[in-house]
Amino acid sequence: MAEISDHESFDRLLLVESWGITSMTKENITGVILSGGKNRRMGTNKAFLNINGTKIIERTVGLLKDIFSEVLIVTNVPLSYLHLKATLVTDILADKGPLGGLYSALFFASHSRVFVCACDMPFLQRNFIEYMVQQPPTYDIIVPDAGDGLQPLHAIYAKSCLPTVRNALEQNKLKMTGFYKGFNVLVIPEGVVNTYDPSKKMFLNVNTGDDLKQLSGLYEV
Numbered sequence: 001m002a003e004i005s006d007h008e009s010f011d012r013l014l015l016v017e018s019w020g021i022t023s024m025t026k027e028n029i030t031g032v033i034l035s036g037g038k039n040r041r042m043g044t045n046k047a048f049l050n051i052n053g054t055k056i057i058e059r060t061v062g063l064l065k066d067i068f069s070e071v072l073i074v075t076n077v078p079l080s081y082l083h084l085k086a087t088l089v090t091d092i093l094a095d096k097g098p099l100g101g102l103y104s105a106l107f108f109a110s111h112s113r114v115f116v117c118a119c120d121m122p123f124l125q126r127n128f129i130e131y132m133v134q135q136p137p138t139y140d141i142i143v144p145d146a147g148d149g150l151q152p153l154h155a156i157y158a159k160s161c162l163p164t165v166r167n168a169l170e171q172n173k174l175k176m177t178g179f180y181k182g183f184n185v186l187v188i189p190e191g192v193v194n195t196y197d198p199s200k201k202m203f204l205n206v207n208t209g210d211d212l213k214q215l216s217g218l219y220e221v
Helices: 006-019 056-067 097-108 126-133 159-170 190-196 209-218
Strands: 029-034 070-074 087-089 113-118 141-144 154-158 185-188
Touching: 029 056, 029 097, 056 070, 056 113, 056 126, 070 097, 087 097, 097 113, 097 154, 097 159, 113 126, 126 141, 126 154, 126 190, 154 159
Parallel strands: 029 070, 029 113, 070 087, 141 185
Antiparallel strands: 113 154, 141 154
């Protein structure tokens, strides 16, 4: 498992800031929103919650469309998302959680890699996603470390992961990072994450009504 050094990350940060995102990134990665959760704690579809007047799903679709040429939403209620300008796909293997959503995303994506995020993350940051996309495409997985652990629902995965993910699903081993062993993984360290978002709010998700109230009051989208 590789990790970007501080010097290397600074050089790449300057490159991204100087040159911006290239057209290549819009051609070879699919942006994916996983929206197949049961929403038990919230009691309603979290994707359509309003944070400071903006529906989370609408902001996320718009953000990903600015970066990627293809955007998929993995959902088991596709009729709810027909108004959005994204390709809708459903789980191939039902009731397998986010890992099942990742499998469907990799299976249906037109491109060889996917950037995956959850539907209930209202503070995704374009600059950091673009930074992740700029990393070498030779890695099977590119995942940030927020300091308290990896963020597998804010990560890039290659189609080379498909057979291993399928095997994990068939064994009902559903931990998102459980299949990482044996793959060429690039971990983006906390120090780099902090240059974009010291508060780590871009990794926050909304699970309860209290979360919604707190996030709406603390941050602006």
